[in-house]
Amino acid sequence: MKAGKPARGWREKLFTIIFESDTRAGRNFDLALLFLILVSLVLVMLQSIESVHEHYGPQLNFLEWTITIVFTIEYILRLLTVKSPLKFMVSFYGIVDLLAILPTYLGLFLPGSHFLIAIRALRLIRIFRILKLSQFVREGAAITLALKASARRIFIFLCFVVLLSIILGALIYVVESGSNESFSSIPQSIYWAIVTITTVGYGDISPVTPIGKLIASCIMLLGYAILAVPTGIVTIEMSKSAAKEETTSKACPNCGNSGHDPDAGFCKYCGGPL
Amino acid sequence: MKAGKPARGWREKLFTIIFESDTRAGRNFDLALLFLILVSLVLVMLQSIESVHEHYGPQLNFLEWTITIVFTIEYILRLLTVKSPLKFMVSFYGIVDLLAILPTYLGLFLPGSHFLIAIRALRLIRIFRILKLSQFVREGAAITLALKASARRIFIFLCFVVLLSIILGALIYVVESGSNESFSSIPQSIYWAIVTITTVGYGDISPVTPIGKLIASCIMLLGYAILAVPTGIVTIEMSKSAAKEETTSKACPNCGNSGHDPDAGFCKYCGGPL
């Protein structure tokens, strides 16, 4: 999103306020934006509740337009201050910002209650801006790193769970579909298998035949046991990065051994000073 | 809560009994208090059950007043024995003790069945006293320590889960609200998303459209996989503190420092042989 600093002058000043957060004005701008995003979040939620919408329709509408106009001004300012506006427009946060203001304007031209609500919900996407807050970024980095390192393995594991669910769903379909209307098709049965293997267990669909219950029990025990796999993967990755953080890269100049604690003054293998 | 010892005399004697637990009288006092708290706990629960309340109303009332008066005496004794009663009154356990006796007295002046029950439940707060029991404190310390060290990361992780639930709730709302009355508003849908991603799965709300079920399946698998993250965080923190416990045994005979690795041959602080 670092879309390039503009030439010096008022635009540069605005740029540091809008895009950066190491000046006081920049931090205040960030906080104001966060507040507005949270307000618009609550607004979208309230508008979706029928009883609230009926009683406070005009007031919510007024607020919606106020916030939309503020966001529009912010969007235009961002376009004006970056060096290459086009680059910003196609960037992730550029699209997020546009999607946050577009629905209200579209509502003028496309009346129609349900479709409108659907695109209104799009404004919620602005919530991703919160992820850019410095606090989140710093603390979340370690988690994200560990997840990224284990993402492939977890993805493979999830694929395996899905494969298993397909097989088990087909199996339960064969067993139950005769005497239980809930298992009306294989996709439905696969949905049930996923609900069961992940230990969510809605209960909207549940087996009624003894064999179906036996199979269900096995799936539950399986899901209970293999839950251990992603946990193991992530724990290993996290302990690896935690270990890296801890041991310094300092090597003993005498014997060449490394792996000393950060507070070590002497080599723990030969006793020479570090 | 160590609100300062009073001047020597009967007050000091009472102080060691009421506030400390290393004398025999102090331990007995603690046990008696624990017993009374558990009795009052059961009492509050029984009073909330309508059929019990109807049949044994007077008896329960009598017990309630007895316990309240005992707790009141204890509270007054605590106020008398500490050096600065005001400091005790605004301390955590001071407030807890007050909230445990207040409801019964308030019931005299504020008749009105439902409100009364609500403030009566306040007395349950006394349960926190149990956390002060020495057994709890010692064993729980290691857990609390590990949780404290990982609290920030877990909090960030939970924030991320909430953000995700908001987005996914809005998504399912757009998909399901047309054909499913359960998904009546976005907050309701977010509630459902949290129920699903944490693998609780009440089943009071569940998707009915094929696309809704597909999205639900993805949320479940996601929740199943990311459950690994807090586990990883806590395990790492615990293994760190466990490692610290282990290393502290060997002390350098030269400089007296401890905290060496099990395989260290020389002190890492002064270089002398271990």
Add this chain to the structure above:
Amino acid sequence: MKAGKPARGWREKLFTIIFESDTRAGRNFDLALLFLILVSLVLVMLQSIESVHEHYGPQLNFLEWTITIVFTIEYILRLLTVKSPLKFMVSFYGIVDLLAILPTYLGLFLPGSHFLIAIRALRLIRIFRILKLSQFVREGAAITLALKASARRIFIFLCFVVLLSIILGALIYVVESGSNESFSSIPQSIYWAIVTITTVGYGDISPVTPIGKLIASCIMLLGYAILAVPTGIVTIEMSKSAAKEETTSKACPNCGNSGHDPDAGFCKYCGGPL
């Protein structure tokens, strides 16, 4: 259960067959017993199913008496072969064995359908005999050891979860009891809180007010996060015992260092032969 070997002779011979499993006859006896226990298990289950009980009542009855008589003979033989029969009778497996045969005889004197079923289920307790099978004992020992080492901490953790559930149950009771009949009393609400915090989520009770749903969401997220604690505890204990297993207690005769791998031929610190 090692109740002491009897004097040499036929009793000793029987003893090695019945109580020990390192001879061929002993192993066969164990297998036959396991088979009988499983049959009696299936039998108790079948008897509890009304439709089966109606159609195959006499046959099941015959089987029940056959098995009971065999178990009675076994019990008498055990009493005869051990040195101190009294010691055996009050031992854990002695009581289990007695409870497994008693219900059928009691059924003769105490007719009455429901009570009979209840004590019949007692025979299931014989299943614990399976835990004595050598395979179970060996593999399960490591798990049991790790669980025992972490039992105290896990127990404290569970106490904490229960305390939390009591507070949260009281809270949801205050919020929901006015508008939701399901939360009829505080114990009921505590039950719900436990169902929610352990992510079981039956759905027989679920909040209906917005504030209730908000609290429920927080409880779910909490339960999702603190699930990490017992996992962390057990993992640490297991890794400790795994580490102990791996590094041999071999110490280098030259430099005295230990902690070598089982396949090490030379000290990894000084290079001297082990």
Add this chain to the structure above:
Amino acid sequence: MKAGKPARGWREKLFTIIFESDTRAGRNFDLALLFLILVSLVLVMLQSIESVHEHYGPQLNFLEWTITIVFTIEYILRLLTVKSPLKFMVSFYGIVDLLAILPTYLGLFLPGSHFLIAIRALRLIRIFRILKLSQFVREGAAITLALKASARRIFIFLCFVVLLSIILGALIYVVESGSNESFSSIPQSIYWAIVTITTVGYGDISPVTPIGKLIASCIMLLGYAILAVPTGIVTIEMSKSAAKEETTSKACPNCGNSGHDPDAGFCKYCGGPL
């Protein structure tokens, strides 16, 4: 499944295309096969949905036959190119391939709607072919290895959970069967115990008596706590294999052995300096 290469010629050429994936043609063949399997997967699912089956019956039928014929040709080619066709036919993937084409042909001779659907679902078994894709094999190997190493312990643990569920199911049956029709038999109650202890919690069966709810709460807390066991087992196994991966980098310049600890100064096999 490496059923032996045939004599040189066109059969060898076909063999490398069909069975191997390191040539370009082989990779393309694999991709085409994966695509066909996924199409046949969607087909089986669609056929099981009544409304789809009614409207697009002939088209789906046509597709089914097309795919079956392609799979039949592939199966014949596989039989022709391997050295020992019989060995292939009884191998795991040989049976999978046969089961994937058989149902459609059987449908000609065995009309009868429900039975047909059941054996049609058999075609889903082809999904296992996906597991052979190189990507899956490589990434999944580490997971599979860790699971295999801990399989015995996890199996013992699951047996223990089942034993526990049987005892707890019998207990709840005794308590609830009098006042709750859902707990109609012991097997049903065991099913409920498994649903509860694995934290799935359908809610189709749930206790109604106070004592039943108390027992249920204990089971939930138990399930919540012992979930830690398989996680601990798998994490330990994974960290072991991760540690092995790490240590293999350094090789002794003297004897060439690797597998030394990161802090080793001398080769543990020959004693030479590293």
